[in-house]
Every structure is written in structure tokens, then in C-alpha cells.
Amino acid sequence: MRGERGDLYRDAITIWPAQTAPPSTNAHSRWVASVATPAELLALLDESPEGLEWIEVRGLLDDLELWRAVAQRHDALSLDVLMQDPLEEFSRLYRLVDASHARPIGVTMPVRPGFLKALKLATSIGLPVRLLPGQPVGAALAELDEALSLYLYDPMVDAPVEFFHSVLSHFHGHHPGDLWGILQEEPAMFPRRDEKGHVRVPRTAEVFSEMDTVVTPAGFVERHVTHLLDSGAECALCPWLGMCQGYFKWPDENYSCAAGIIPLFDRLKQAADEMRAALAEKEPMLESTLTS
Numbered sequence: 001m002r003g004e005r006g007d008l009y010r011d012a013i014t015i016w017p018a019q020t021a022p023p024s025t026n027a028h029s030r031w032v033a034s035v036a037t038p039a040e041l042l043a044l045l046d047e048s049p050e051g052l053e054w055i056e057v058r059g060l061l062d063d064l065e066l067w068r069a070v071a072q073r074h075d076a077l078s079l080d081v082l083m084q085d086p087l088e089e090f091s092r093l094y095r096l097v098d099a100s101h102a103r104p105i106g107v108t109m110p111v112r113p114g115f116l117k118a119l120k121l122a123t124s125i126g127l128p129v130r131l132l133p134g135q136p137v138g139a140a141l142a143e144l145d146e147a148l149s150l151y152l153y154d155p156m157v158d159a160p161v162e163f164f165h166s167v168l169s170h171f172h173g174h175h176p177g178d179l180w181g182i183l184q185e186e187p188a189m190f191p192r193r194d195e196k197g198h199v200r201v202p203r204t205a206e207v208f209s210e211m212d213t214v215v216t217p218a219g220f221v222e223r224h225v226t227h228l229l230d231s232g233a234e235c236a237l238c239p240w241l242g243m244c245q246g247y248f249k250w251p252d253e254n255y256s257c258a259a260g261i262i263p264l265f266d267r268l269k270q271a272a273d274e275m276r277a278a279l280a281e282k283e284p285m286l287e288s289t290l291t292s
Contacts, residue, residue, distance in 0.1 A: 014191050016033060030053050045073045071098035078105065086114055108131075111140050119131070123161065148164055151165075
């Protein structure tokens with residue numbers, strides 16, 4: 001069953017299209033602007049409204065002059081650069097280097113064939129990465145496994161790679177939340193609104209109906225998990241349900257996790273256990289050094 005989330009929804013961060021201003025902008029309304037044009041991005045960097053947490057940048061890696069302009073504007077407002085096609089766009093990540101010295105910048109990319117090239121380049125230049133795995137199959141699933149090896153064992157990878165980073169933290173006893181929240185796809189915690197103000201259903205073209213009191217953003221994940229368990233999905237026997245919460249069973253509830261996703265979580269758990277054992281071995285040596 002789902003764990004209790006307490007007051008997480010109280011601090012929801014709404015994602016709005018930049019051209020659609022929130023009803024009110026103040027210190028108590030936390031929101032994200034999703035921009036798709038250079039003018040929208042530069043306007044927000046020049047004058048940031050109250051409550052703006054960060055800016056989501058879509059489809060602007062092509063614009064070299066834009067990123068030169070961003071590099072000249074120094075402040076703490078962070079950018080989340082969303083890649084549409086990592087394989088085709090990966091070489092343009094170099095355009096973020098100077099801008100990343102002016103403000104925090106992270107990269108979000110879908111897990112699709114070829115994304116590993118973009119991940120390797122992003123991590124090599126020190127950019128945090130958020131992978132959106134969706135329901136990977138074939139080459140994308142194989143690359144996701146390689147990506148985990150890169151994150152775990154490449155000494156040059158210093159910046160966090162999500163979702164690996166938070167799942168590993170979970171196995172070390174911390175509480176980063178589940179995958180829906182970690183990947184900012186939980187519609188109650190990160191409601192993504194369209195131009196009309198409707199909240200989008202994750203990973204679909206649909207929106208939640210304001211007239212529907214059953215299927216709502218607040219109950220979306222819990223309702224999804226309950227349906228999976230009631231229908232006899234493999235989630236019922238999965239040891240990682242608490243962290244996953246049926247993330248990989250949406251939108252296709254028949255997607256199989258056994259071949260790739262469950263082994264991926266197994267590897268993360270094994271890595272956490274190995275790290276814990278290594279630290280336990282070092283503690284007596286450190287204590288001996290300090291007392292001698």
C-alpha cells in the first residue's frame with residue numbers, strides 16, 4: 001500500500017506556460033515558468049516574478065546567441081533545460097557551459113535510444129541530469145542499464161543523475177519520496193497546467209476534468225497503485241513498490257518490469273549495501289588512527 005505523504009501537497013509547485021501568468025504571484029505561490037522562446041526566457045531572467053522557483057526551458061538549445069546572453073546574466077534563478085531528442089541535440093550541450101557559470105543549470109532528458117551520449121556529455125561538463133525513463137524497452141532499456149553503470153562507477157561523474165541519485169539515497173535510509181515526486185511527474189505535487197489552466201494527466205495529452213471528483217490530481221498516484229494491486233499486477237510482489245509506486249506501469253499498465261526495471265533497482269540496492277559495508281570496514285581503521 002502507499003505510504004502516508006503528510007503535508008507534501010501543501011507545498012505544491014505549479015508548472016505554467018510562460019505566456020500564461022499564474023492567477024497570483026507572491027512569496028506563497030510557488031511556481032515554475034515553462035518557456036519556449038528566447039524572448040520569454042530573457043524577460044524572466046531580467047525581471048523574475050515573486051514565487052518563481054526555476055525556469056523550464058524547452059527546445060532552445062539551437063540558439064547559440066541566446067545562451068551567450070544567458071551567460072551574461074548572473075543570479076541564483078536556476079534553469080532546467082529539457083531535451084526533446086538527446087541523440088540529435090547532445091553536442092549542443094556545450095552551449096550551456098558558460099551559462100552554467102552564471103547560474104545553476106540542469107538538464108532533463110527522455111530515456112530513448114541514443115540518450116546515453118547526451119548523458120555522458122552532460123555529466124562530463126558537470127551538469128546535473130534528470131532522466132525521464134517512462135516505459136523503456138529495447139535499446140533504451142539497455143542504455144538505461146549502461147547509464148546506471150556510468151553513475152555508479154565512473155569517477156568523473158560528480159553531479160547527481162536522477163532518478164538513480166535519489167533511489168540510492170533511499171537505500172541509505174533517507175526519504176526523498178517516490179519516483180513520481182523525484183521526477184516531478186506527480187500531478188498533485190507538480191501540477192503541470194496547459195494554456196487554459198487545466199492540469200495535465202502525466203505522460204498523456206489529456207487533462208484532469210474539474211468536474212470529475214474521482215480522478216483528481218491529488219488522488220492520481222494512489223488510485224493508480226490501488227488499481228494495479230486489485231488487478232493482480234506484478235507490483236503486488238515487487239519489493240520496490242514503495243519507491244516506484246507504479247511509475248513504470250503508466251500509461252501502459254501491462255508494461256513488464258521483470259526484464260529490466262526490477263534488476264535495475266536490484267543493482268541500486270546492491271550498490272548501496274556495498275557502500276555501507278565498505279564504510280563499516282573503514283570505521284574501525286579510522287577510529288584506530290584517531291586514538292593512536
